[in-house]
Amino acid sequence: MKIITVLGARPQFIKASVVSHAIAQSGMLTEVVVHTGQHFDANMSDVFFSELGMVTPAYHLDIHGGTHGAMTGRMLAEVERVLLDEKPDAVLVYGDTNSTLAGALAAAKLHIPVAHVEAGLRSFNMAMPEEINRILTDRISRWLFTPTNVAAQHLAREGFTAEQIIPVGDVMYDVALHHGARVTAEGGLLQRLGLRPKNYLLATIHRAENTDHSERLAAIVDALEVTAESLQVVWPLHPRTRAVLQQAGRLEDLSRRMTLIEPVGYLDMVQLEKYAALIATDSGGVQKEAFFYQVPCVTVRDETEWVELVEAGWNRLAPPTDASSLRQDISEALGSCGKSVKPYGEGDAAQRIVKHLMLNL
Ligand code: UDP
Numbered sequence: 001m002k003i004i005t006v007l008g009a010r011p012q013f014i015k016a017s018v019v020s021h022a023i024a025q026s027g028m029l030t031e032v033v034v035h036t037g038q039h040f041d042a043n044m045s046d047v048f049f050s051e052l053g054m055v056t057p058a059y060h061l062d063i064h065g066g067t068h069g070a071m072t073g074r075m076l077a078e079v080e081r082v083l084l085d086e087k088p089d090a091v092l093v094y095g096d097t098n099s100t101l102a103g104a105l106a107a108a109k110l111h112i113p114v115a116h117v118e119a120g121l122r123s124f125n126m127a128m129p130e131e132i133n134r135i136l137t138d139r140i141s142r143w144l145f146t147p148t149n150v151a152a153q154h155l156a157r158e159g160f161t162a163e164q165i166i167p168v169g170d171v172m173y174d175v176a177l178h179h180g181a182r183v184t185a186e187g188g189l190l191q192r193l194g195l196r197p198k199n200y201l202l203a204t205i206h207r208a209e210n211t212d213h214s215e216r217l218a219a220i221v222d223a224l225e226v227t228a229e230s231l232q233v234v235w236p237l238h239p240r241t242r243a244v245l246q247q248a249g250r251l252e253d254l255s256r257r258m259t260l261i262e263p264v265g266y267l268d269m270v271q272l273e274k275y276a277a278l279i280a281t282d283s284g285g286v287q288k289e290a291f292f293y294q295v296p297c298v299t300v301r302d303e304t305e306w307v308e309l310v311e312a313g314w315n316r317l318a319p320p321t322d323a324s325s326l327r328q329d330i331s332e333a334l335g336s337c338g339k340s341v342k343p344y345g346e347g348d349a350a351q352r353i354v355k356h357l358m359l360n361l
Pocket of ligand 1: 010011014204206236262263264265266267269270282283284285286289
């Protein structure tokens with residue numbers, strides 16, 4: 001049986017790596033990977049395929065840039081063409097990007113069943129493009145693979161049946177267990193950047209709700225700048241964030257005060273995360289990785305889909321409304337830790353997904 005995986009953004013390459021591996025081992029399923037091209041820089045795309053041992057995509061659609069509607073529309077047309085040629089038994093999509101929605105919609109219209117990995121997450125903020133993408137994708141998926149109990153509860157409340165909701169755990173936990181253990185403090189990026197373990201703050205910012213609102217981005221930058229006076233700040237800049245900071249004329253001065261670097265590969269990122277004193281981020285994946293490596297996290301957003309980490313005390317929400325309150329949240333979080341919890345399954349989410357597909361296709 002043939003599965004087509006549609007992906008296109010950095011976190012999707014990471015999530016798909018473990019599921020693709022499980023598919024390859026199944027002996028029953030074959031996978032054809034379609035890369036939409038949403039993320040295309042070598043350090044936002046290729047590095048993950050080589051580092052995580054993934055097969056080269058059979059199709060590269062090279063679609064990026066433009067408005068959300070234009071990008072999603074082009075993907076829809078191109079993915080449909082591939083599905084008509086390949087005639088798969090199912091389409092597999094991940095998370096909440098435009099590639100997710102385009103893949104799911106193209107398949108659903110052709111009556112090809114859709115499997116959605118990381119289903120049921122909700123921020124309850126419809127201003128987020130991610131929230132629109134995930135709600136619509138869930139609605140048209142046959143199998144909803146949920147990473148947490150909270151995600152499964154959201155779907156049950158929205159009227160999905162027990163047969164459609166399949167709790168498997170979080171594939172990112174699988175990846176962290178698989179790759180995280182082999183990362184140590186020795187050598188690597190830590191050494192190249194001259195960082196001492198547990199002596200720096202790691203920041204990542206890329207969400208439109210922060211990069212597209214100058215006052216929010218200014219509050220984040222100001223808070224990190226003050227923090228950098230007493231604690232080294234390392235910030236791998238997402239291309240979108242770099243472009244906005246450049247345009248705002250802040251990049252040059254910032255680069256003198258903190259360690260601004262290009263996006264890094266997964267294993268370098270794990271090393272930066274694992275040995276950070278604190279992580280400040282608006283990334284979904286990075287919030288969880290902070291917890292996997294037991295590093296306190298400040299989430300620079302108004303809400304989070306990963307509420308269990310806030311409840312357990314590993315993560316605190318810090319809406320970037322003003323720099324001084326964010327700075328305060330950062331200093332309070334330093335040195336803190338949360339309760340011992342295990343909300344993301346057993347590290348076998350990929351196996352469970354593939355097993356379910358084999359039994360139900
Ligand atoms: N990541 C990475 N290099 C970086 C920044 C992030 O490998 O320079 C990884 C990170 O470890 C996590 C994933 O990318 O696994 C998160 O992706 P992103 O923050 O782009 O998206 P989100 O998780 O918010 O959807």
